[in-house]
Ligand code: SF4
C-alpha cells in the first residue's frame with residue numbers, strides 16, 4: 027500500500043486555495059509551508075511562451091532519505107506507505123531537512139521539532155480527504171493508494187497515459203507524488219527553469235548567496 | 239542552507255581534538271616527548287567537550303538525545319559513539335599516565351584512540367555526503383575534514399611541546415608544511431568535484447567560491463588565513479637560530495589560523511548546500 031497524491035497540472039489555475047487551506051488546517055506558522063504553489067516559467071520567447079503552476083508538498087518517497095538519516099526513528103514510514111514525523115521523538119537535529127532533496131520539511135521554532143505535510147493524516151484517519159484535496163476548485167488533486175488499481179489515483183494516472191505523468195528529480199529517494207502535465211499545456215521542467223524572471227521564492231530556485 | 243554555526247564549531251573542535259590525539263599516539267609510539275602527553279590529553283578532552291557542547295546547541299530537544307541510541311546506522315549515532323569511545327580512550331590514557339602504566343599499555347590505548355579519532359574526524363564530514371545536496375555529494379568533503387584534523391592536530395601538538403629542541407622544531411615544521419599541502423590538495427579536489435556535481439546551479443558553483451559571492455571568504459579565510467599564514471609562520475622558524483627559532487609560539491598562532499580556515503570552509507560548505515529543488 028502506498029498512500030500518495032496525484033496532481034493534474036493541466037487543471038491547476040494557480041489560485042493558491044490549497045496553500046491557504048493547508049496552512050489553516052495544520053496551523054502552519056507564518057513563513058512556513060507544508061504545501062506551496064510554485065510558478066514554473068514563463069519560459070521561451072514571445073509568442074511561444076509557456077508556464078504552469080506546480081503545487082509542491084512532501085513527495086512521500088518510496089525510499090525516503092529523510093527517514094534513513096533520522097537518528098531517533100522520529101521520521102518513519104507508516105503502514106500505509108506515508109512518511110511521518112513523531113514529534114514526541116524528534117530531537118530537532120534537522121538532519122532530515124538536510125537529506126530531503128526538495129526542502130519539503132521545516133523547523134517548527136516554537137515546538138523545536140521538524141514537521142512537514144502529513145497528507146492530513148488526522149483527516150484521512152476518519153475517512154476524509156486531505157484539506158488541499160477538498161478545497162481544490164479545479165479538482166486537480168487526488169489522494170489514495172497508488173498500488174490499488176481501483177483507487178482514484180491509479181485510474182487518473184491510467185487515463186493520463188505514461189508520457190504525461192511526471193515526477194520530480196530522483197536522488198535515490200524515489201518520489202511517489204505524480205504530476206500530470208500534457209505537452210499542449212506546457213513542457214514539463216525537471217528542474218526550476220533558469221531563464222525566467224520569477225524570483226527564486228516563486229519558482230523554487232535558490233539564489234546565489236552573497237556571503238557565507 | 240544557512241551557516242549552522244553550532245555545527246561549524248562542532249566539527250571544527252571535534253576535528254581539532256581528533257587530530258591532536260592522533261599526534262599524541264604518534265608521540266607515544268615514537269617517544270618524542272614526555273612532557274606533552276598529559277597536557278596534550280587534557281587539551282584533547284577540552285576540544286572534544288567544546289565540540290560536543292556546540293553540537294548540543296544545535297538540537298531542539300537535547301534531553302531526548304538518548305533516543306538516538308536505538309538507531310545505530312544514522313550518522314549522528316556514529317558521531318556520538320565515536321566521540322564517546324575516543325573520549326574514553328583519552329581519559330584512560332590520562333589515568334594510565336597518572337598510574338605510570340607500562341609503555342605497552344600506553345601504546346595500546348593511544349592506538350585504539352587514534353583509530354577511533356581518525357574515523358570520527360572523517361565521519362563528521364561524511365554525515366553530510368548526501369544526494370539531496372549536490373555540493374555535498376562527494377567523498378572529497380570528508381577528506382577535507384580529515385585533512386583539517388591532521389593539520390590542526392599537528393599544530394596543536396607542536397604548540398604544546400615544552401621547550402622543544404631545534405631538531406624537534408625542524409621536524410614539526412616539515413610535518414606542518416606537508417599537512418598544509420595535503421589540506422590544499424583536498425580543498426582543490428573538493429572544488430573539482432563541485433564543478434562537476436550534477437544539477438549545476440549558481441547557488442553551489444565552484445565559480446561562486448572562486449570568483450563569486452563566496453570569493454572573499456574563500457581567498458581570505460581559507461587560502462590566506464587557513465593555509466598561507468600557517469605555512470609562512472612555520473617557514474620563518476628555520477630562518478634564524480637561537481631563542482626565537484626554538485619558540486613554539488608560531489605553531490600556536492598557526493593553529494589559530496588553521497582553525498579559522500577550517501571553520502570558514504565549513505561555513506562555505508553549509509551555504510553551498512542547496513537542494514536540487516527548494517520548495518519553500
Ligand atoms: S519529499 Fe523529502 S521529506 Fe518527503 S518523504 Fe521525500 S525525502 Fe522525506
Ligand code: SF4
Nearest residue numbers: 096116117119120122
Ligand atoms: S529533526 Fe527530528 S525527525 Fe528530523 S532527523 Fe532529527 S530527530 Fe529525526
